[in-house]
Amino acid sequence: MKRNDSLFLLLSMLVLTSCATQQARPVLDDLKTLQEQAHQAYLNAEYELAVERYLAVQDYLDKDPFIWFRLGNAYSYLKQPDKAVAAYRKAVFFDPSMSKAWHNMGIMQLRQSANTWTQMLVHTQESDPLYEKAERYSRDTLDVLNKQ
Incomplete structure (x- = not known):
């Protein structure tokens, strides 16, 4: 009986890990897209859009100094x-x-x-x-x- 419980637990963990990995991929893709959009908006002097996108990126990369720097620059341009x-x-x-x-x-x-x-x-x-x-x-x- 213990062996069946252990096997069930192991299979459950594998399934959950697989689901988490599949869910993480779109988040990473979305994050990369957001970063690219923020960067492009910044380069195009679309500072309100850049702020919006950098804030969304910052939700995931809140310790990235470059994101904060660009956000500061965008706010500066927006007075x-x-x-x-x-x-x-x-x-x-x-x-x-x-x-x-x-x-x-x-x-x-x-x-x-x-x-x-x-x-x-x-x-x-x-x-x-x-x-x-x-x-x-x-x-x-x-x-x-x-x-x-």
Whole structure:
């Protein structure tokens, strides 16, 4: 009786393994297709579609720094700096040596900083004690960005 139970268990495991392998193949094919679509959309400057596809790919490859990097770039082109910086942070988390991600994140943060100083100047009085500092920081930040 034990031998029959063991044989049944072994056959069941083989059947389940076979099913899992057959199901995994379409997922891998779909993933490759999604990656190609994301890459092509990015190259065609279809950044909204690229984001959609990279997010779908990221569901499976969430530790791939290149996916996060490209996602950051797409968000940057879409003028979504917070999402771009978050994606670049993920890229450098998974690959701290990815200099392009560090660079792009720094540029995005400089732009955010310049925007903050500019908005401060718009919304504060010249008599405010911090107005002069904001003016100087705004000018200095814009100078750095203009040298890019």
